[in-house]
Amino acid sequence: MRGAPSHIEIYVSDIEKSAVFWGWLLQELGYAPFQTWDKGRSWKLGGFYFVIVQVEAPFNATYHRKNVGLNHVAFHADNAADVQRMTKTLEEKGVPILYADRHPHAGGADHIAVYFEDPDKIKVEFSAG
Numbered sequence: 001m002r003g004a005p006s007h008i009e010i011y012v013s014d015i016e017k018s019a020v021f022w023g024w025l026l027q028e029l030g031y032a033p034f035q036t037w038d039k040g041r042s043w044k045l046g047g048f049y050f051v052i053v054q055v056e057a058p059f060n061a062t063y064h065r066k067n068v069g070l071n072h073v074a075f076h077a078d079n080a081a082d083v084q085r086m087t088k089t090l091e092e093k094g095v096p097i098l099y100a101d102r103h104p105h106a107g108g109a110d111h112i113a114v115y116f117e118d119p120d121k122i123k124v125e126f127s128a129g
């Protein structure tokens with residue numbers, strides 16, 4: 001039996017705001033727009049698609065990655081230069097970089113990565129190696 005990733009679906013507090021962020025990021029990473037509907041959007045790369053859906057009240061409690069649930073979403077970078085390019089773009093877009101004091105080694109001395117947050121503060125990792 002095998003189970004390659006199929007999709008991930010994340011509830012967001014503001015679909016329009018999150019669609020701007022994830023649309024930008026995922027297309028930057030080679031994903032193509034896949035589905036669009038009132039309450040959701042998705043983007044696809046190969047056999048995997050990434051979905052965001054507007055959360056419904058009363059389940060719209062604030063997300064916190066230190067609670068039970070998703071901690072972060074990680075994407076492969078081809079190399080350290082791509083991590084640096086992404087970092088620069090995030091800075092230009094005003095997206096705060098997490099662990100800036102340890103960047104780009106916040107994941108360890110031999111690990112090159114940039115960590116940042118989506119509009120709901122879901123942590124995103126882009127790492128080489």
Ligand SMILES: [Zn+2]
Nearest residue numbers: 072073074125
């Ligand atoms: Zn990670």
